[in-house]
Amino acid sequence: MSKDIKIKKGLDIKLKGEAERIISEAPRSKVYAIKPTDFHTVTPKMVVKQGDYVHAGDVIFFSKYNDMVKFVAPVSGTVQEIKRGAKRRILEVIIEADAQDAYKDFGAKQPESMSGDEIKAFLLESGCFPFIKQRPYDVIANPNDTPKAIFISAYASAPLAADIEFVLKDKKDDFQLGINAIAKLTSGKTHLSVDKNSTSFLKDVSGVEIHKISGPHPAGNIGVQIHNIDPINAGERVWVVQPQDVALIGKLFRTGKFDATRTIAVAGTEAPKAQYFQVKLGAGIKDILGVITDSVRIISGDVLTGQKVTNDGYLGYYNNLITLIPEGNDYRAFGWLPFKDNNIPSMSRTSLAWLFPNKRYEVNTNLNGEERALVVTGEMEKVFPMDIYPMQLLKECMIGNIEKMESLGIYEVAPEDFALVEYVCTSKVEAQEIVRVALDLMIKEVG
Template sequence: MSKDIRIKKGLDIKLKGQAEKVLSDAPKSQIFAIKPTDFHAVMPKMVVKEGESVKQGQVIFFSKYSDQVKFVSPVSGVLKEIVRGAKRRILEVRIEADDKNIAVEHGSKNPTEMSGEEIKNFILESGCWPFIKQRPYDVIANPVDAPKAIFISAYATAPLAADIEFALNNEEEAFQTGVNAISKLTEGKTHLSIDKTGNSFLNNINNVEVHRVSGPHPAGNVGVQIHHIDPINAGERVWVINPADVVIIGKLFLTGTFDPSRIIAVAGSSIKNPKYYKTKIGAQISTFVYDAGVENPERVRMINGDVLTGDEVQPDNFLGFYNTTFSAIPEGNNYRMFGWVPFIGNNIHSMSRTSLAWLFKNKRFEANTNLNGEERALVVTGEMEKVMPMDVFPMQLIKECMAGNIEKMENLGIYEVAPEDFALIDYACTSKIEAQAIIREGLDIMIEEVG
């Protein structure tokens, strides 16, 4: 039996370029990369050297702070290059793929016949553990911890986000197997949040408590769902995992190999043919973005992820470890005189009524990267509270994160939030502050001081 959750606060940003529900195979990438920067608070320790051959699923590096957490190659081939930045920090591990597709064999297993500890060890050994993240702090889960619950959000509300039900089509067996395994990692409940209007196999998954969610963005954020279902208190741990990664874990148990296949939505107003591509984790972006027909690439902002939380990339960069969406929108290097006046030029989307967007609720807009203003003093306007569907005082929490006040951060709910929960504040706040970056810094302070 499902439970309904209705979110009222928030804001849906309807943009042009939504991916059509058409699936194509992306052209094969010759180079793949695993980026330690995708794993916050992980310090990589290399296992393989440049020039060595690797198999698909072979360990490339592990976490300095927990040698149980391993990171594996998405393909077989040769480790071509270790790209380093300042202070020899590892930025990318690039692998040149071959045509052999030789994979490390772990042997297929039935999770219903295994204990929770056996399942944990199997996932750790295979390199699938980084798919499991924890709240608080929004980092890879510590395998030593015992989570009070596990959450899977199969409801996407971010602008241009991939349709999860479409992406999981024909993956019912792998998803159910993944759920069977994951549910044994906690003595508490495993929660699955789905679209209230959806009609897919997700309604009938076993070993989970199903929640039918409705409402504007960020209703699909797992942090918002945790807040309304089973809030986090000091000292507690909750693990979260993306639906696409549940499938990868399920395939691990079914086949005994690490399968990094990923279906992504290539979307945005700068894409001529926005649609879905089947590719692999770490594939080079140029393999699918040019096939989709990016228009005027020199004047386009390419984003690994959605337009609110993704990272700016170039075509020769690589698909992120957790990404299921790739966005491309016009670069905001043009300025409109008296742009705040709604009747001058093309109308723009805005939460405020200085724009006429509120009159056209179903219209899709072509957004660019213009801030339409500059950073200014942080003043009380009530804008943040309108898009924060949690019992959190966002402005006060942001201020205490900037001040590094640990006690007040705890009292204001720092354990319940992640940077993505403040993405709409980045968009809606007229102060133009980088709220996500501030919250990330606050969480890092908590990791260092509280643990």
């Protein structure tokens, strides 16, 4: 039986450059990269060294503070370089790929005949466990924990987000097999959220509780869905998995191989080809997009939560979207004047955008403002759909008041939940960074 959840607060930012529903296979990269920086709080301990040959699925490094959590090679080839930064921090492990992948064989498994502990051990051994993240804290799950529930969001509401139903349309069997495995990791329920108007196989998946979601962004955020379905209290843990990673886990059980192929959307007004591509995790950006000029901002992720990458960079481990928009190098004369134009999507009535609710915009990276000391009361609450006071929580996060943060709901939020708050804030408060620093403090002091 499905349950309907309607989100009323929020804001859909409608942008030009949506990916056309065509899937092509991207050219195979000559080199791939695993970036430990994609795994927040993980300190890597290397298993391989420069010059070593690895198969797809071989362990590259493991977590220093939990050696059960292993990170494996997405492709076969030779470890070309281990790039380090300040204090010898490992930034990237570069693998020179073979023309065709050779896989480590973990052996096909039937999750229906396995216990939860056996499934967990198999995911840890194969390197698939890092696909499972936990709330609170939005970090890789601790395999020693038992979550009270598992959440999967197949409803994407972020600007230019990849259409999850389209991406999974040919992965029905692998997705169901992945669900069968993941559901055994908890004694509680496994929740799957889908678009209320879904016509895909997702609404008929067995072994989960289906929730039909509707409403503006951030309705697709897993944190918003958890808040409405089964909120997190102090001391509790829930695990979350992305839909494509569920299918990848299912394929692991079916074939016994770690196949790191992912379908990503390339979108934005500056995208050479706004469409979908099949790539391997850690693929080179240049191999997917071609040469991009410095006048274009390449974002690994969406425009609200993604990270800036260079043309020589690599696809993020958890990203299924690359967005390209113009760099905001132009000055908007008399931009402070009200009703000057309607070319900027804004919640403010000083813009004419509210008169054109269905218009799509071509945006650039200009902030159209600067950081200020004063915060407009009530502004953040208009787009924050949780039963939490966002402004008060941000204030306590900034001063590190753990007791107040707990009482105001820090366990329920992640940086992405504050992306819209950051966008609409007149004072340009870096809300996502503030929340991330506060969560790191909670990990250190509370655990």
